[in-house]
């Protein structure tokens with residue numbers, strides 16, 4: 001792959017949106033972390049989920065296709081190189097909207113999870129926001145609605161047991177700068193988002209959703 005994500009590694013390690021936040025707290029809580037729990041952090045990016053789960057005593061393996069993110073294992077979510085049921089919990093935060101084949105990625109996460117799959121991602125808003133997201137960052141594939149998430153997880157053989165919606169507030173210029181959106185695309189993104197931007201910031205809805213392995 002052309003490794004655009006490796007070149008973004010420092011920006012994503014340092015980004016306040018990624019380093020912390022109520023969504024990260026809730027995802028960690030939903031993972032039911034404890035000493036001895038074996039966890040997989042899919043699309044680890046700057047490693048923030050892994051760090052928080054390790055703080056709780058979990059043994060964590062990180063996976064990401066970008067070598068610059070320095071994961072333990074370089075691989076896509078669609079092709080996880082692990083045996084069935086290798087991890088108690090599989091977590092994935094702010095990343096599935098980049099996956100080329102979401103059904104396959106969710107099926108892979110379900111396959112390697114012994115107990116839980118916990119996902120956090122931006123929710124689908126409308127086609128205009130999707131267009132703005134793709135223009136801002138061409139690696140954006142699509143965000144999904146709560147119903148789509150429930151279907152994806154259920155189709156992978158999991159039982160959805162908890163879903164919480166949150167709002168993430170972003171500074172629009174920081175959000176564009178993080179992925180170096182060139183002008184005039186940045187101007188067009190702002191135009192598309194229009195009235196949703198106030199005081200240079202915008203709120204994006206997100207979901208944290210937990211599904212349990214019912215087949216093991």
Ligand SMILES: C[S@@+](CC[C@H](N)C(=O)[O-])C[C@H]1O[C@@H](n2cnc3c(N)ncnc32)[C@H](O)[C@@H]1O
Nearest residue numbers: 005018043044045048066076077093095098099
């Ligand atoms: C926004 S960052 C991840 C943020 C991180 N999970 C966190 O909580 O801060 C998105 C990550 O998805 C990874 N990625 C892109 N396509 C992927 C795929 N098909 N499978 C797994 N990871 C992918 C990128 O390399 C990048 O590290």
